[in-house]
Amino acid sequence: MSSICGYFNLRNESVSRSLRSVLMEKLANFHAGMSNSFIGNNFFFGCRLQTITPExxxxxxPYHDEQTGLTITADAIIDNRAEILRSFGVAASDWITFTDSQIILWAYQKWGNRCPEFLIGDYAFAIFDHQKNELxxxxxxVGKRTFYYTYSDGIFSFCTLMKPLLELPRISNKFNDQWLADFLAIRTVRHEIDSNHTVYQDIHQLLPAHIAIVNKDGLKKHKYWDPLRLPEIRFKDNEAYVDAFREIFFEAVECRTRSTGPVGIMLSGGLDSGSVACIAAKKLQKSGQSLKGYSSIPMEDYKEWLPPHIIADERPYIEEIIKCYPNIExxxxxxxxxxSYSEIDKFLEIMEQPYKTIENLFWIDNIAELASKDNCKVLLDGQFGxxxxxxxxxxxxxxxxxxQVKLVSAVREATDYCKINRISRKKMYKYLAHRYLPQLLPRPIQNYLEQKEDAFVLINRDLAAKYNTRMRLAKAGLYQNISHDFTVQELRKETLSSSVFSHLSAIETKFSLKYGFVKRDPTRDKRVVEFCFRIPEDQYVDNGQERLLIRKTMKGILPDKVRMNTSVRGLQSADWLQRLDPAWEKYRQNIIDMVREKNIESYIDKDAVLLALENNRNFSSSTNQTDIRMLITCIIMGRFLDPAGI
Incomplete structure (x- = not known):
């Protein structure tokens, strides 16, 4: 993988070496085995390469092909190499001699602008065609790698990171207030609504599953993939679904174990990372390799507060996996x-923007540090599982x-679930009525109920009104107050949104660059996504049984204690409030001091923040964790706007 950058002057003016130096120097702080650049008449490409796979x-x-007049820079691992090379008639014995950038160039020559449709893997790349004077x-x-760009006055520049672009002439570091308004208005960990834009006014994102063409006619973008438009997959029997899924999922895991160094995994005691770990360990064992596991557990002084069906320490389930696969270390x-407070400045530097994943980021960073020290080149996870x-x-x-007004089916499924899990049907029906009846009401009534709720929202009311955030959030399905559920189809649409993919990739790409490995998630493989989003719902839930597909697929591979576990769920970061507790009074005072600063008052609802601070003087098992996350987000916002301040 790589960090890449480029600059294209459509007015055919030459590119200065000083401009090249500005971009490349800003990328020099990140791990790389090689750094190089290519300067053409009116364009420049740069790359700092991390060697991850053998090829x-x-x-x-960057690579320039004299015969075709094409130049490429790429941040890429292509996973369907064998399929592509076979289609070009390359003998299997020669596959290792072809790089991923060569494969991308061949695909571009054969399929033109449609080439990404045929390339499976994690990538962002740019190709300059000298004959067409086109980029x-x-x-x-699924947008596993970031791609930021600026475009104005006939100049298009791009980079894996945002900050190098701010060093370019005529690019302003002025903040994008609409992005910040959305960030503050969303009560979940989501950062944005529209991922075309970023926290900086002049910097934009190329969305996942998109191409961009830049030439004399300007900039044109096009979405080339939408699995929701693909036809449903139908097989004759349930076993056929399991067999087909097994083939796709195993390939998605195994192809991601290609590495020039140790392979690691962020491992919990659940189905997702547990399944990935078992398949990867089995694959690596064949060549005598180990799989390095990293698992977050509570701090030494953790005090249990969770209900019986949720556990903070998943070691009993992880140990069961290790028993079956001794090469997992x-x-x-x-x-x-x-x-969540102590590392704010560090994470702002890595992320280049305000962030909300405060419960998890400190232990993710700890695992990243350990994986880097162990020289891991690939760090697997099952985040999207x-x-x-x-x-x-x-x-x-x-x-x-x-x-769908299928009341009988809904009651039957709920009843079967109660029998399997030994739950009172009366309690279950009461819970379902309380949770779902308000959401089955007409939308105007839901809007009224939502306005009646008094949830803590960070955003300054004038700023919210200016950008009409309530309407924009509702349109995006991100309701401010009431707990909102999704049907399967709505959830699939939401899950595939560009803002979800871009949110994940920003964290993955930037932490990978910081620590010198690449984070890879087989559960977000394009082939896995297409299959899982196109099969019938009853392959996942039937007769009250949840998560059926993976439980059937992993029989005999994932230990039954993990595979058939329906009694408890793991909760990582269950101790995040307890970690804050000893110094909470100090942190509260810092937030109070910060909201009095003029640079933040136009963004933050000062009265709402002070009220939330008053309501959360001390922590208990009933503390509203969302409110605490919003308060920490408030200080993150203040530090971003004024790094030299509080």
Missing amino acids: SELEQL FCARDH VQYCRSENRN NSTISFGSIYTHVYSLLR
Whole structure:
């Protein structure tokens, strides 16, 4: 993988060496085995290459092909190499001699602007065609790698990171107030509504599954992939679904174990990362390699507060996996002396923007540090698994049936679920009525109920009115106050939104660059996504049984204690409030001081923040965790706007 940059002057003016130096120097703080650049008459490409896979050791990027007049710079790992090379008639014995950038160039020559449709993997790349005086850019299907750009006055520049672009002439570092308004108005961990834009006014994003073409006619963008438009997959029997899924999922995991160094995994005791770990360990074992596992567990002084069906320490389930696969070497990470406040400045530097993933980022960073020290080149995870391989919540299923007015089916599924899990049917029906009846009301009534709720929202009311954030959030399905559920189809649409993919990739790409490995998620493989989003709902939930597909697929591979576990769920970061507690009074005072600063008063609802601080003087099991996250987000926002301030 790489960090890449480029500059294209459509007025055919030459590119100065000083401009090249500005971009490349800003990327020099990140791990790279090679740094190089290419200067043409009116364009420049740069690359700082991380050698991750065996074939990447042969890469020379940027690469210029004299015969075709094409120049490429790429941040890419292509996973369907065998399929592509076979289609070009290359003998299997020669596959290792071809780099991923060569494969991308061949695909571009054969399929033109449609080439990303045929490339599977994690990538962002740019190709300059000297004959056409045209730039072609692409980002992979699920947006695993970032691609930021600026475009004005006939100049198009791009980079894996935002800050290098701010060093260019005529590019302003002025903040994008609409982006900040959305960021503050969304009560979830989501950062943005419209991922075309960024926190900086002059910097934009190329969206996942999009291409961009820049030439004398300007900039044109096009979306090349939407799995929701693909036909449903139908097989004759349930076993056929399992067999087809097994083939796709195993390939998605195994192809991601290609590495020039150790392979690691962020491992919990659940179905997703557990399944990835078992398949990867089995694959690596064949060549005598180990799989380095990293698991977050609570701090030493953690005090249990969770209900019986939720556990903070998943070691009993992780140990069961290790028993079956001794080549998994696990380190348990307590992330002592770290919390959601202590690392703010560090994470702002890495992320280049305000962030909200405050409960998890400190232990993710701890795992990244350990993986880097172990020289891991690939760090696997199963982050997207709940949306693909282990999809299938009884509550989503029942809500979908209710929305389809299939009351008998909804009652039958809920009843079966109660029998399997030994839950009182009366309590279950009461819970479902309380949760879903308000959402089955007409939308105007829902809007009225939402306005009646008094949820803590950070955004300054004048700023919210200026950008009409309530309407924009509602249009995006991101309701400010009431707990909102989704049908299966609504959830699939939401899960595939560009803002979800871009949110994940910003964290993955930037932490990968910081620590010198690449984070890879087989559960977000394009092939896995297409399969999982196109099969019938009853392959996930049926007769009250949840997450059926992965449980059937992993029989005999994932230990039954993990595979068939329906009694408890793991909760990482269960101790995040307890970590804050000892110094909470100090943090509260810092927030109070910060909201009095003039640079933030136009963004933050000062009275709402002070009221939330008053209501949360101390922590208890009933503390509103969303409110605390919003308060920490407030200080993050203040530090971003004024790094030299509080």
